Amino acid sequence: MEKASELRQFSELREHERTDFDTPVLFSNDNLENHHRAMMQNFSDKGMYFESNEYIRPGSTVYVKTINYCSVNKCEVRWCSRINAEGKEVFGIGLQCEL
Numbered sequence: 001m002e003k004a005s006e007l008r009q010f011s012e013l014r015e016h017e018r019t020d021f022d023t024p025v026l027f028s029n030d031n032l033e034n035h036h037r038a039m040m041q042n043f044s045d046k047g048m049y050f051e052s053n054e055y056i057r058p059g060s061t062v063y064v065k066t067i068n069y070c071s072v073n074k075c076e077v078r079w080c081s082r083i084n085a086e087g088k089e090v091f092g093i094g095l096q097c098e099l
Contacts, residue, residue, distance in 0.1 A: 018042040018049075024067045025050055029060055038093070040066070047075070047096045055091050056080050064095065073097045 020042050026035040027050075038052035048064070056062060056077045065072045075097035083092045 018044050023069075026065045026067060027052070027056075027062045029056075029062050035065075040064075047078070047094065048073075049092065049094050051083065051090055051092055053088070053090060056093055062095070064097070 021040060023040050025038050025040045027038055028035040036052060036054045038050040038054075040048055040050040042049050050064075058077050058079055060077045062075050062077060063072055064075055075095035077093060078096050079094045081092050083090050
C-alpha cells in the first residue's frame with residue numbers, strides 16, 4: 001500500500017477534525033520548569049500532534065504550554081513514533097488532551 005493511501009485511511013479513522021497549526025510548544029511530565037521544546041503541527045477538540053527530539057512513553061501524562069499563547073494543557077501521550085527528518089532523530093507524538 002502506498003504512503004498517501006495509508007495516511008488517508010488513518011485520517012478517516014479520526015474522530016475529530018484536525019486544524020493545522022505550526023507553533024512552538026514546551027512540554028514536561030511534571031512542571032514547566034524542567035521542559036523540552038517541540039513544534040506543534042496540528043490540534044483538534046480533543047488533542048494535538050507535535051514533533052520533538054525527545055521520546056515520550058505512550059500512556060505518560062505531560063503538560064504542554066504553547067509559547068506564543070497563554071495556555072497549558074494536561075495531556076496523555078497516545079502514541080510516539082520515530083519519523084524521518086533528514087537524518088535527525090525526531091519523534092511524532094499524538095496526545096489526547098484536556099483542552
